[in-house]
Amino acid sequence: MTAMDTITYRPARDELAYTFGGRMPVAHVRSGDILQVHTEDCFGGLVRGPADLPSQVCKMPYLNPVSGPFFVEDAEPGDTLAIHLAAITPTRDWGVSSTFPHFGALTGTSHTATLQPPLEERVWVYDIDRQANTVRFHATETDHTADLPLDPMIGTIGVAPGGFEARSTIVPDTHGGNLDTPELRGGTTLYLGVNVHGAMLALGDGHARQGEGEACGVGVEIATTTTLAIEVIKGTGTAWPRVETDTSIMSVGCARPLEDAYRIAHRDLVGWASDLTGLEELDAYQLISQAGGAPIGNVCDPNYTVLAAVDKALLPAPSPAYGGVHARLRQRATGLR
Template sequence: MTVVDTIVYRPVRDELAYTFGGRMPVAHLRSGDVLEVFTEDCFGGRVRGPADLPSQVCQMPYLNPVSGPFFVEDAEPGDTLAVHIMSIIPAREWGVSSTFPHFGALTSTSHTATLQPPLEERVWVYGIDRDAGTVRFQATETDHNVDLPLEPMIGTIGVAPGGFETRATIVPDTHGGNLDTPLVRAGTTVYLGVNVHGAMLALGDGHARQGEGEACGVGVEIATVTTLAVEVVRKTPTVWPRLETDTGIASVGCARPLEDAYRIAHTDLVGWVADLTGMDTLDAYQLISQAGRAPIGNVCDPNYTVLATVDTALLPGGCAAYGGVHARLRRAAEPR
């Protein structure tokens, strides 16, 4: 029987971090440890009703806080940090979403700059029913409402970047960060290349759910209690974030324009599949071309996110990525 330490961490407001890198660790983890961590929502909990317009109650750059960073012992540059998400529990009975001036996919923005005024800023409050497994959408101008499936996910998870960089938590890139993909959910293992001594893991920005692309720029934002297990895969570099579930593997690309995110993710997945199966690169390219899926994460953040994913059942000869760490952490995560 493995003895597993469980570290519990709940940040006070001043401990919240707004960057990956450039911060001192809030706690230390070892391979095999389980971490139970409270994460605030992307507004720092300040948006609680229709009158709390984000651009008024929040102050730049104090958006999208993460909890951490956590120093992972024995994690060194050139290693990979495997983070298995065991559970994501909404911490409150509500979530919020909003439009935000010149932010989102269906508006001009600071970068897709135009001379048009912004869309109206508006807040939506969702009721969360954990027992029913639903989040309730309520229209603001009419009586329309509908229950959507509760599918909790972590929007932002990453490690300190390399090259002495410090990046705002709003940014997704090679170090992870604001990936905003629904696939970072309970049961998924996230692989992140380690860039600095101790990796410096941090996470936050839970969503009760989000659509593909996060069109309005904001999911159903929630605070969470998230439980995860970590393991260092030694001397195994990872360039772009990767994910593994019980049924599939995925590479994550973060870039603009969106096709570059697609290219990154698929080039990475083709190489990964060639490595795992022993197939020639062009054969792997062909197989992914017919069997792969390409879910869009976000089309609103400083880099857009696209995943390249394939069911492992469609890979000849099966798959034991990163020495089988996903299966190992998955088992460890089961109730004993």
């Protein structure tokens, strides 16, 4: 740790983690610190071209690695950890995506059993141009290309679950995890309830971009340098992950079936909006029913992810969420993008 309380962490390959919980911390950090964390892609950097089929170059369960965990001093069960994503920067000029046998929204899986044969396994390589701010898609069977906006996000970020559990990094739940929502981009603050002493924050699985729902189960997977600012909010719990931007608040639900994830997210947002504004619960429910959004994170992971979102400008004089920590951390992170 330097005098400026900025911590830089670059894990060696054998230091990558594949669970939330059950790991010793890689570093101790404090509320108010800035972290600059190097993350590997979901394939551990082993898929680099069309010939690198994930089933051949990767080995289960060593998929979706995260960097960490970081022990956050003064974080205790019943607190909330605020994580402001100041910047997410691709570290390579390429990213990869793929189809997997028995994985994705449009194929039979072990839990959606069908008689159809598995999808062909295939890899797509995307060019990343940070100057042009684009991600270039190349069709594999024709010469078609398409330039898509570069919109980096962190797919997996979370804290240790409670109850002495260790959860695979592929699973999203109350502790965070593989949320796979494009809303976790630079400039966003994520709120996670603390379940264990020290919180044990970890992150990885960067995407250069991802469509809502992550239909094939794989975004444009990248390694990143991610800069975050953290703050412990004492004595305030958070049951499900929450997200705040300059303009919106969002609640995250993770479950199967998809409608239960939708219900979790919207039930939490109705309560949060009511708490922030003093709106009676059914009035808040009605407003969110007509003005809210429901971006889907993923429909492929062990739990599905749905967000419930509402524009802060539509809420009647809302109190700042968590005492204004989003604006405070955003100011602290100024110049780190």
